[in-house]
Amino acid sequence: MATDIKHTAHAVEAAAVMGLLPARPRMLALGEPTHGEDALLGLRNELFRQLVEQEGYRTIAIESDCVAGLVVDDYVTSGTGTLDEVMEHGFSHGWGAFAGNRELVRWMRAHNDGRPASERLRFAGFDGPLEFTGAASPRQALTALHGYLAAHVDPDLLPCTRETLDRLLGADGRWTDPAAMMDPAHSVGQSAEARELRLLADDLVVLLDAQTPHLVTAASRDDFDRARLYGRTATGLLRYHHWMADTSPARMTRLCAQRDLMMAHNLLAVAERGPALVHAHNGHLQRNKSTTRMWEGPVEWWGAGTLVSARLGEEYAFVATALGTLPHQGVDTPPPDTVEGLLYALPEDRHVVDSRRLAAALGDMRPAPRVSPWFGYSPLDPAHLADIDGLVFVKDVPRRWSPQK
Template identity: 30%
Template sequence: MAGGKRIGRRGLLAATAAVAVTAVLAPVAAVAAPAGPVGVNAADSREAAVVRALDRVAQPLRTTEPGGRTADLRALGTMIGDAKVVGLGEATHGSHEFFAMKHRLFRHLVEEKGFTTFALETSWTSGLLIDEYVQGGSGDARRIVKEALGGSPWEREEFADLISWMRDYNRSHPGRPLRFLGDDIGAPKLGDAVFERVAGYVRQARPDVLPALDGLYAGLRPLDDTIAYLGRPVAERRENAARAQQALDLVTASGTPGDDAYEWALQHARNIAQTFGFAALDLADPASVSAAEQLRDRAMADNTAWWQRRTGGKVLLSAHNGHAGYLATDTFMYPEPQGAHLRDAYGRDYVAIGFTFDRGSFLTNDEVLAGGWKTVTVPPATPDMNEYTLDRVRHRDYYVDLRSAPRVARDWLDVTRPTYDAGSVFINDPMPRLAVGRAYDVLIHLNEVHAARKL
């Protein structure tokens, strides 16, 4: 998810990124390469002990590319255990290796552990469109990605490859189909179809309340341009949020819990209310922006849990590190990420996996309203950063269970340090800071990443 140097502007940009998947990139200052060898001292000795400890427990990763043998993922499967939901983060929103690894791990979990849903930090309505395609709907994968994920960092070849594989899998496994979930609020494009799904149910189940529902949704549907919508007065947007909530209350009282058609209509109405509730934020008030982001993380967790319990399958949840984990680098904006909510809901049945990388390229968006995604490259991590020490482990790419790492490593991992962290925004002044050991259950570390591929 998505920058200025102070919280007010950071909050404004983070809110914009949430609804438009665009943001401002702070100028990337040159990051000094690691200094040459230094004398042995206490700090050097402690770091060497940490590296030795991680060397003992790190599991080498053969590749991040999907397809081929997956024997190197068996230990990761053991770390995941019987979890019903696995959150798989990404240190950036636009690196090939993170996206490819999500595809690779999902294939492994489908084939070895019976996972059935790939969930993405994208809108509920975009997820419905992709899900219909993987279930056998018309079109081709690249066109569906452009239509459903257009303008986002996921409008990339890597995601076209993923949903193409899911569709092919479903053709050969009709008895256990894979599903695609968008667990986020409806921005940037809620459209009209989801309103009609709600109205269609009420028209059949409770035609007597349809006029009231239509009256509440009048003026709300469709919502296709969230950036333009945010230009409306705050008071108007808050009134609309109240109307969307009233419509949700009306639908809630219009059916029988447990009935499949009712539950889906209710979830669609809930997503509409979540979207308008988020879009009622006051962009000039950092506290309002933070509250909206907190609503968003809660909504993503609730939507994921609803889907998992409704479908009964296991879910691989793809999101930024700061949403999939238990701790974000910006604790003002994200004091309780989606991962923390899911841990509260599932306990040990939720596992958070984070990513780190030492160097490489990713995509960011440096114009709020109309800019395209562009490539940014960062040099190797400096000695004060988490990644500097993590990259000294003997494996080029690896993963490690942070919960069972040796004590010396856990103590080091629990300290807050600068780290590479980029959603739609990359902030390098000051650098983001994170205690890796408190943020995730499992960590995947990659030596180098590259920008995701354009469609």
């Protein structure tokens, strides 16, 4: 058994990952089982460099605010701002504080310096402007979309003025009240103003679509693509706020589904640019339905990976990451009857595994699901092996990691 499993394992390199796939995918999704570990971010960075240099990849998308990510993209493509400013303002969820993300942005900027636009690397956040504690006001996205249209189309075609939007939006604090996540009564998402804003946002997006032939020539293609992003974000946020005000038993299911739907729409837009590496939690990128348990009970929904895979087919590939130990979080050596335990017995510190060959090597053996003592780490579900294109295994994740110079 150990010999059969060893034959499925290879060094974690772009060539080994591509060797598992029938063709170069338009979207290669690299999942992680926990957030905030710079060792895993460093591995992601190394793989992205190889994909750029060997496979012609030009974009990386990570699980961060899509609107804030424009700040990062401006920096890596044209040097706008400083690295410190970008790390502070270009990421959500606190991701800008991690050394692995800083090293990624620094390297992308250095790589792009002096290159023509067609060869520059691009950065994208693909999450909505959402945190677990709540959601952003739709003001930034809605007014940016309105401003773009006001500058390029006949004003008579606009469904409203900027002043009307400001009046309906009111104070941003109404939208960002953290109490709304636990108590729908604190949400303004189903107020009369919010309902009117949803209609206006829809009208603005329809106008953007209807004016596409004119808009793609009236300004740059990047400006048009950003306007599309603002439209997706404004309508998505307004839907999210609507469901925050919901009082039905399906409330959390709808919120989780809406977040991943926003992710999927952003990923499909990223895929239009050409081959991209995507990095996020395994649960967002997997092909299987997502499940979790919250204070309101069990929740099940179709995640971003399932939605994008359904659209892109074989042009979407999912490589999950699993790990052996995370000692600083109390995650010790995996039991030998788990997938992680079987891989932990191999001598290499990290490797990429042909998950389907691994499933075949296991035969009738049914590995036990690993149970994590720490809520922040999600072990691999052995039942998902056949739906994964590849598996990256990291034996031991240290507390500290030093980026390559």
